[in-house]
Amino acid sequence: MKGIIFSEPMFNAVIDGRKTQTRRIMTPQPKSDLIAKYHCNPRYKAGEIVYLKEPYLPIMRTIYKYDGGDYDPKLKWKNKLFMMERYARYFIEITAVRCERLQDISDDDCLKEGIEELNAGEIIPNYQDYIQYSNGDEYNYDTPQKAYAALINKIYGKGTWESNPYVWVYDFKLTIKN
Numbered sequence: 137m138k139g140i141i142f143s144e145p146m147f148n149a150v151i152d153g154r155k156t157q158t159r160r161i162m163t164p165q166p167k168s169d170l171i172a173k174y175h176c177n178p179r180y181k182a183g184e185i186v187y188l189k190e191p192y193l194p195i196m197r198t199i200y201k202y203d204g205g206d207y208d209p210k211l212k213w214k215n216k217l218f219m220m221e222r223y224a225r226y227f228i229e230i231t232a233v234r235c236e237r238l239q240d241i242s243d244d245d246c247l248k249e250g251i252e253e254l255n256a257g258e259i260i261p262n263y264q265d266y267i268q269y270s271n272g273d274e275y276n277y278d279t280p281q282k283a284y285a286a287l288i289n290k291i292y293g294k295g296t297w298e299s300n301p302y303v304w305v306y307d308f309k310l311t312i313k314n
Contacts, residue, residue: 137221138180139189140228143291144202145272146250147190150310151226155250159238159303161292166302178304180230185311187224189216198223232307238288239300246280248307251287253280 142150142158149155166176180186191201191213199205201213246269247253254268254275268276269283273290277283285297 138184138186139219139221139224140180140186141189141216143272146287147188147202149250149272150188150228153310154252155248156308157245157248158306158308159241159249159288160306161238161296162235162302162304176235176302178233178235178306180233180304180306182230182233184230186228186230186308187221188226188228189219189224190226191216192219192223194223200225227311228308229311230306230308232305234305235302236305237300238297238303241281241284243280245305246284249284249287251280251283 140158142155146155146158160179162176193199193201193211193213199207201207241249250272252270252272254270268278269280271277271283271287271290274283274286277286289296
């Protein structure tokens with residue numbers, strides 16, 4: 137079984153049910169739309185069960201850093217990159233896969249990616265300009281795409297959004313292991 141890695145805020149968004157989609161940059165980058173859609177293989181396939189990797193410590197019982205416990209700062213967490221399936225506690229089922237350019241993401245898909253709408257309209261009713269968005273780490277974006285662009289640049293490096301690479305779009309649902 138394959139594993140998948142998310143940043144801590146996005147991991148928590150998956151567990152909370154706010155994140156049901158992820159984009160992963162294709163490597164190598166295809167030279168055209170035709171090649172991207174028909175001649176590349178996604179890492180994950182529709183119907184596949186994938187486990188979520190997270191920092192952990194297998195001592196008497198396995199503890200997980202993302203639980204947010206009051207842990208000793210000297211603890212040496214196991215790197216989530218190398219987490220084996222046997223330590224996993226959360227699983228997702230890939231429900232759909234498609235290819236697109238990064239900047240083709242819709243506002244609705246930004247929300248499926250874990251971007252949160254912070255409705256300040258509660259302060260000033262029906263005043264649309266005061267709706268803000270958060271990408272899990274930062275707040276005060278005025279559109280879902282701006283929040284997502286900042287998130288993707290943080291994950292993959294500055295300039296990623298602007299370079300508009302081809303990505304695999306994976307829709308998924310949180311599931312239990314069979």
